[in-house]
Amino acid sequence: MELSDYLVVVRGGGDIGSGVAWRLRRVGFPVVVLELERPLTIRRTVAFSTAVTAGDIVIDGIEGRRVASHQEAIATAMHDTVAVLVAPEIPDMPVSVVVDARLAKRNLGTDTRQAPFVVALGPGFTAGKDCHAIVETKRGHDLGRVIWEGSAATNTGVPGTIGGASEDRVIHAEVDGELTWDAAFGDSVGREEILGQVSGSPVRSKIGGVVRGLLLPGPVVKGLKIADIDPRFDPTAIHHISDKSLSVGGGVLEAILAWLNDPEQ
Incomplete structure (x- = not known):
């Protein structure tokens, strides 16, 4: 099994989606990130969506580069770079995996027909109906856990606590x-x-x-x-992927590898 044979599309290049894209690119998956023309990302120093306006960005050693077409996206993704494409919908590409990382807290049209394997992040989805697997995004004991049946924790509207602040x-x-x-x-x-x-x-x-x-x-x-x-007053932290993003990215990687090992599960 060559991981480079499985093209992954990540919908949403914010800090969480970028943690997913980074994890997958790091182990050898070709990755294309889909974004808006004007991204709504806050943590722009660690988000591949920044390539939409800057042209490119390097996050913890992995480059993301804006591309103009889905053909260029495929070529770029096959050469150790995360391709960033402005596209409201999934282009006509030989996609193996789709990851909905838009974190809309509701389903914006994701379903299991979009790719052989579809993963969604956070609440708003039902595994087995809208997607094949869900990865928990709520901070706590279940952060990064893969859900094969049911849904992620309900959105509380309250940000997770960092350094005592929420x-x-x-x-x-x-x-x-x-x-x-x-x-x-x-x-x-x-x-x-x-x-x-x-x-x-x-x-x-x-x-x-x-x-x-x-x-x-x-x-x-x-x-x-x-x-x-x-x-936490650590200015260096703004340049590194967060613990939450890496945890969610690890959950997505686990889900994909479990599917590749047993496509019928």
């Missing part, structure tokens, strides 16, 4: 408007410090920490997640 580490837009930033990735900020603005309305940090997530500047709507503060 909801306060994530910042949402308070108004509609044009987002601009004064802060930069890796900056140390204090509580109530102004990070930027949305059409004149200041965006403030709720806790002290290191800026690890900033949405691309541009138009936003009220309630959209736009920033993330890491209270």
Whole structure:
């Protein structure tokens, strides 16, 4: 069995989807990441979606590069690089595995007919109906666990706790408007410090920490997640894939290898 024979499409190149793509590319799977023209990624320093606007990005030693067509995507994926393609739907490619890493908390059209093996991340899916397997994304004892029957834990709407902070580490837009930033990735900020603005309305940090997530500047709507503060004050962490992303990526790798070992399970 040559892993290079199994093309994997990962829908969503945010930090979690990138952890999945990184794990799979690291062991030899060719990987194509599908993204939006304007990605909604916050942790852009560790997301292959950044290649959409930057052209390319290297994450922990693995390069992601934007491509213009599905033909170029296949060629790029076969040469040790994660191909990043802007595509709202799965292109006509010889796909073996589809991973829905969009983390929409609901099914946006994923089903088992899209590929011989389909994996979904987090809540909103039923294994055996919408997909063949689900990987748990909720922090805790089951993070990264592969689910072959049933669903992942229900979305609570409360971010996982990091460094003692949960909801306060994530910042949402308070108004509609044009987002601009004064802060930069890796900056140390204090509580109530102004990070930027949305059409004149200041965006403030709720806790002290290191800026690890900033949405691309541009138009936003009220309630959209736009920033993330890491209270652990480690500026080097913004350049490395998180423990959560690696755990979820490991779960996807386990699911795919289990399927390859026993396609009828």
